[in-house]
Amino acid sequence: MALLPMFPELLKQLFRTPATNTFPAKYLPPSVTGFLEKVGAGQAALVPPVPTPPKFRGKIEYQRDGCIGCSLCVKVCPSNAIELLEETKRIRIWVDQCIFCSQCTDICPKGGLRMTDAFLLADEDRYSENLIVE
């Protein structure tokens, strides 16, 4: 097999388990949202996703109580996803605009912003409650 070095590799591959993690189910369900509802109701089992790495940058968590309204996070947000609400001196984060750079969590003097592990943020409505943190 001097000229077809790939051939033995392919034969070996036949007996290996596939490298792909079949999240959320082994076979694509007709409706993913329907499938997830079923999982929620306990009728179907979810193939777990690949675990997130340490210090993963997911959806932002905001602790409103510690916030002093210094608006430093607004200043460093590259995508202008953070808005300072003038009347309450608190911020509102539009997660649909967020690019998950974690710069706001770095600059916050009170440590009130944190990146969570949440990454399943797809939504049909960009103004849905799931995508606004305040």
Next chain:
Amino acid sequence: MSGEKKAPYIVPIGPTHPALKEPVMFTFEMDGEVIRDVDFAPGQTHRGIEWMGMRRNPVQIVHLTDRICGICGVSHTLAFSRAVEQVAGIEVPERADYIRTIIAEFERIQSHLLWAGVAAHELGFDSLLHLTWRVREQSMDVIENLTGNRVNYALVQVGGVRRDIVPEQHRIIEDCLSTYEGLLGKLLDLFLHDKTIAMRCRNIGFLSRDDALKLCTVGPTARASGVNVDLRQDYPYCAYGDLDIRAILPDQHLGETRGDVYDRIVVRLLEVGQSCGIVRQCLSEMPAGEITAEPKLAKLLAICKKARGEAIGRVEAPRGECFHYVMMDGKESPVAWKVKASSYSNLMSWIPMLKGEQIADIPIVVASIDPCLSCTDRVAVVRGGSRSILSKDDLHRLSVEKTRRMQQ
């Protein structure tokens, strides 16, 4: 055939290709299957990133530069940061330089493996594509572990890096490096000793050394034509000055330089091995200390705001030299910011490469300079007034058919 002159067939490709970093419009003059002349018009899609940058401060722009290219995010961030650091007179701590080097080399590893897979795919060798991309996953996992994300790393910041490499991560990196060093021989065997790949890549897409110099090609494309250029060797930045780096040329492996697609595969695969060595060396020699010159971001912003002057940042990206020009004028945002990605320098080399080749060779030759994948989304073939559209799938099919024909 009598001496009558026929008008050449014109095959336009482009202009918009979502997968391309820099969408281009190709016009091929065909004589039957053979390409007589090529013309192309770059600059079809202008995203206005520089415009966006001039309304933001450097700390924000760094994350914007991450998104110029999904594959070489570190290179752009690094080039921009280095430009700003020169303007503002910020001295980067040594440890940060080493971490920057490590992540830049990991980026090179994953980018070259990605390219190798794409090249195999363009030849119709999809099993090799899947194998290469499977082994690429390990480098992506390491990058994910070091930075927090698979792409858009957000690791480099003006003045240093944002995350340290802790001792627990050394083991993960070491695992990955030894896997790749073990795999490299196998990958070289799979790519270089395969009859199909040799048939389709040897003596295809020539770029002579003179042309490579004249057209100012950079990176692996230039090195595959025998031009000894590598910014890491010629203009060391970050930790490269401490390391002994020599540009990889195809004659080191094959004993000769032809400047064809095959040589470009050789250069890129060997660079994966070189990068593994660099990462290993960096890990063992990494000094202790700070990872950023200014940990307080508010202070960093104030420093950048005071900065006046102009500077360029140059970085050897996986595809070649990446160049950022920044001019600051004592304001929050830069007055001018110019980005020149490496593919821009390499695009002109398509013309000498494609002349004399066949339509079925377009995918592999176009991909051989690594212009970020599928250039050939849609092709319109005009034949005597009747018009038909060749999609990327059709071109791919033509390419596969050519391989089959040559095998018979």
